[in-house]
Amino acid sequence: MGIEQHSFCTVAVNKRLFAPLLIWLLMVVLAFAWLTLKVPIRSDISHFLPAASDPIEKVMQRKLQEGVASRLILIGIEGGSLKERVEASRQLHQALLKLEHFKRVENGTVASPQVDPLLFKYRYLLIKKDAERFTQQRLSQALDQRMQELIAPYPSPFKKWLPQDPTAAYPALLKQWLPPSRPNSVQGVWFSADQQRALLIAETAAKGMEIDRQQQLLELIEQQFQQVNKRGQLTLQLSGSGVFAVQSRELIRSESKWLSMISSAVIMLILLLAYRSPRVTILAALPLITAMLVGSCTVGLLFGELHGITLAFGITLLGVTIDYPIHLFSHLKKDETALQGLMRIWPTLQMGVITTCIGYLVLATTGFRGLSQLGVFTMGGLLAGALCTRWLLPKLMRKGWQLTINIGMPRMPRLSRLLARLLVLAGGCSLLFVFIQPTSIWQDDLSSMSALPKQLLRLDQEMRMQLNAPEVGHLIILHAPALEALLQQAEGLESRLEGLVKSHAIAGFNLASHYLPSHKRQLERRAALPPDRHLKNNLEQALKAYHFRSGLFIPFLQGVAAAQQLQPLELKQLSETSAGQPLANLVMKEGGEWFLLVPLYGVNNPVAVGQRITAINDASIRYLQLGEESKRMVVGFREGIFSRIGWGVAAMTLLLLMGLKSVRSVLKVLLPVLLAVTLTVALLVLMGVALSIFHLVALMLVAGIGMDYSLFFNRQEVSEEDGRRTFHALVVCAVSTTVVFTILAQSEIPVLSAIGLTTAVGIVGSFVASMLLARQSAVTVE
Amino acid sequence: MRSLMALNLLLIISLQATAADWDYAELMALLAIAEASEQDYTETKELAFLDAPEVSQGRLSFSPPDRLVKQVEKPSVSRYEITGGQMTITRSGQAEQVVDINAYPLLQIFIETLRAVLTGDLKSLKQYYAIELTGMRSAWQLQLTPQDSQLAELIDLLTISGRDKQIEQIVTQEQGGDRTTLILHSGSE
Numbered sequence: 001m002g003i004e005q006h007s008f009c010t011v012a013v014n015k016r017l018f019a020p021l022l023i024w025l026l027m028v029v030l031a032f033a034w035l036t037l038k039v040p041i042r043s044d045i046s047h048f049l050p051a052a053s054d055p056i057e058k059v060m061q062r063k064l065q066e067g068v069a070s071r072l073i074l075i076g077i078e079g080g081s082l083k084e085r086v087e088a089s090r091q092l093h094q095a096l097l098k099l100e101h102f103k104r105v106e107n108g109t110v111a112s113p114q115v116d117p118l119l120f121k122y123r124y125l126l127i128k129k130d131a132e133r134f135t136q137q138r139l140s141q142a143l144d145q146r147m148q149e150l151i152a153p154y155p156s157p158f159k160k161w162l163p164q165d166p167t168a169a170y171p172a173l174l175k176q177w178l179p180p181s182r183p184n185s186v187q188g189v190w191f192s193a194d195q196q197r198a199l200l201i202a203e204t205a206a207k208g209m210e211i212d213r214q215q216q217l218l219e220l221i222e223q224q225f226q227q228v229n230k231r232g233q234l235t236l237q238l239s240g241s242g243v244f245a246v247q248s249r250e251l252i253r254s255e256s257k258w259l260s261m262i263s264s265a266v267i268m269l270i271l272l273l274a275y276r277s278p279r280v281t282i283l284a285a286l287p288l289i290t291a292m293l294v295g296s297c298t299v300g301l302l303f304g305e306l307h308g309i310t311l312a313f314g315i316t317l318l319g320v321t322i323d324y325p326i327h328l329f330s331h332l333k334k335d336e337t338a339l340q341g342l343m344r345i346w347p348t349l350q351m352g353v354i355t356t357c358i359g360y361l362v363l364a365t366t367g368f369r370g371l372s373q374l375g376v377f378t379m380g381g382l383l384a385g386a387l388c389t390r391w392l393l394p395k396l397m398r399k400g401w402q403l404t405i406n407i408g409m410p411r412m413p414r415l416s417r418l419l420a421r422l423l424v425l426a427g428g429c430s431l432l433f434v435f436i437q438p439t440s441i442w443q444d445d446l447s448s449m450s451a452l453p454k455q456l457l458r459l460d461q462e463m464r465m466q467l468n469a470p471e472v473g474h475l476i477i478l479h480a481p482a483l484e485a486l487l488q489q490a491e492g493l494e495s496r497l498e499g500l501v502k503s504h505a506i507a508g509f510n511l512a513s514h515y516l517p518s519h520k521r522q523l524e525r526r527a528a529l530p531p532d533r534h535l536k537n538n539l540e541q542a543l544k545a546y547h548f549r550s551g552l553f554i555p556f557l558q559g560v561a562a563a564q565q566l567q568p569l570e571l572k573q574l575s576e577t578s579a580g581q582p583l584a585n586l587v588m589k590e591g592g593e594w595f596l597l598v599p600l601y602g603v604n605n606p607v608a609v610g611q612r613i614t615a616i617n618d619a620s621i622r623y624l625q626l627g628e629e630s631k632r633m634v635v636g637f638r639e640g641i642f643s644r645i646g647w648g649v650a651a652m653t654l655l656l657l658m659g660l661k662s663v664r665s666v667l668k669v670l671l672p673v674l675l676a677v678t679l680t681v682a683l684l685v686l687m688g689v690a691l692s693i694f695h696l697v698a699l700m701l702v703a704g705i706g707m708d709y710s711l712f713f714n715r716q717e718v719s720e721e722d723g724r725r726t727f728h729a730l731v732v733c734a735v736s737t738t739v740v741f742t743i744l745a746q747s748e749i750p751v752l753s754a755i756g757l758t759t760a761v762g763i764v765g766s767f768v769a770s771m772l773l774a775r776q777s778a779v780t781v782e
Numbered sequence: 783m784r785s786l787m788a789l790n791l792l793l794i795i796s797l798q799a800t801a802a803d804w805d806y807a808e809l810m811a812l813l814a815i816a817e818a819s820e821q822d823y824t825e826t827k828e829l830a831f832l833d834a835p836e837v838s839q840g841r842l843s844f845s846p847p848d849r850l851v852k853q854v855e856k857p858s859v860s861r862y863e864i865t866g867g868q869m870t871i872t873r874s875g876q877a878e879q880v881v882d883i884n885a886y887p888l889l890q891i892f893i894e895t896l897r898a899v900l901t902g903d904l905k906s907l908k909q910y911y912a913i914e915l916t917g918m919r920s921a922w923q924l925q926l927t928p929q930d931s932q933l934a935e936l937i938d939l940l941t942i943s944g945r946d947k948q949i950e951q952i953v954t955q956e957q958g959g960d961r962t963t964l965i966l967h968s969g970s971e
Binding site for chain 2: 150
């Protein structure tokens, strides 16, 4: 602390330094204030999914982001005795039901059935057609059953509806609407098959991506659970999209905190050791701070928001800007001003910055919103860091400060020539090795992008399976411009799906037309209702065997007669009933087109499902396997990015050619970079790492930094001292960068550790390759 | 004079309290000596929906702690067996039906009431009902008024009467005037 104060006091006293520093500080404060006040930080992983192109992909994405699936919290209770778990589930269920934050809380307990007047009125149009329902024989059977229920030794909840509904059409309708498969249950409460985990589901009113609200809800559940868990024997398990979002944010926050703290400390230490000056060490941080703020502001201005992952990665990627002041410090000679020293290396530095920026331009133009943010962030940051080094740092350097450097690069021409050749050979072998890999070296599973540790994902999968929730991955999707046509199509699909259930290809399915039959079907059912006289006659015959009070069933006759006057039920009306909640998951309107989603349960034979759907030969019905689909999207993106990278490399080469004015020089600069990237990929593949998009980003970072190293190593040195200084600068750069990324590789977040590992390996590769290959002859940047 | 009246009043109150408590405690203690029993019964249901009362007959058996069987013989054969948390319903001409009692809170309370009465479980009864005991040991009457709102929607009043440890009659007064009278015939124990 004392050191910092001392150095800043000196700065403050010097009036010449005061103005630029003040302006800089003012800008920093303003930028920081604007960012904290005006730019929201997002954290949904969907930003890192490719932008949807066709309407079905859009529907899928919306479903992922806003659908009920995203609003479910899966709750597990373990520990204690079976009785305690049952009791805890009941109490927690009761406690959560009282809170308005939840749209629905279920633990298997059946509430006493409520009769919805609208559904009751429409029961004969909604329930599956049964031509026999009103025959004398069936009415007789129904009356017999009702009589049995009346004299049963327990109260019947439907008793008071007997006069209106002797055929029990309404209870049958409710039964028809039960989900196709239900979880295992113990004493009326959902349990895993081994009875070790009591299970509940809560649907939050807040969307899964509203992280602050989700976090509140999780805390609420935790609190309620603590009250239930008086003996402290039970443990609570929470999962679901919202839970993931909250946990990811917590993880990213805590990880970036300790990672940045350790990294900063280590870099400070390295710089202090290298330059033995507290002031220089602090000055080295200015371009980095500027870069981070400008990067954030650029994204804020262009996107109106900043993604948490962009920020976390971006800061990592901008760590490179610390290299710029290092080059300046190491190259400063005796008897020259900081500006003079800077101008000597500026062309090389500039070239490095611009070529790296081209790399990130590739990223900025991708369809992944998150990745384009990352590209913009890094580009803006790199430029700002370079400009800060160019315009601000020289003004703040103490006059006459320079470092005496005595240690140069070890000169062992024969050995380095040998090593260089070996390196080129190794590069060639690596390239071959990567190309002959029997399996794809790419990891295209979207879940690999999750920030969460694998055990959490496994818990989620386990609970989903135990709850018999529909398979997230399998979906039949239909679309049409009109809802009526769509419902009719769904009704046509029903028999095919039932066939699939019979052949055990799937365990069940959920069709919107179960809840809302098409107008056509409702009208058919209406037309099938018996004429009043006919029904009355049948009922009178059936009633002869029983001593029901005369005239008791007049409301029934009236109800059937009234049903014959009903207009078909509309989606809007049905949405306000208890059927509205399941229906909302099954019907969607997107851009003037209606979509019907058909979740499948227990898919044993996806091939059979696919064949059956293809056999319909209708382009508006599709069987989606979400896992496959998102893989396809990722592969498409990757292939897209490769062509973009091709253009990027072409642009870089052109730029280098303009700067170096010689094809030979360009090749000399590019060769070590290519070698480093190839070696890194080969090493990762050898380690059994499947490459994801984030590895690709890290490789771009490696290429950028490698380019810097290569340009500097290949510089035509005027004197031997220049050579020593360049070597010193690059050693400091390489050591600090490698150390920082090695720290990053320790992160618990898979993507961060992927970037860390890849970059650390790549940096060492770049440094060694540039050093060995550059020694042959140098090139000049003009 | 006034103090004498107060004393009198106090005496009466405490005497009554003692009398009631004594009966109450003893009744429960008597019932608590739950033993396996099997009795014939006659059940009369007077329902608004029916022209005439529906009378059924059969046997009711109880084996402690929680197995209850109601075997209906007339007018048609059916059987309800409750063991632990399950009720198995067997009706002539229908497949056997197993119901998880705990999944239906109302059914659960109803069955718990029956068991509590049979085993003298005062604590359970107090959870759901306001209890009033009248009469004497040789002819007592226990009135249970539901306090649980869901239960109260179905049942107005449960009246159980008996002699010593013998339950003789259970009357269920339902909302809307329906009444079920279950008479247990002693002598076939």
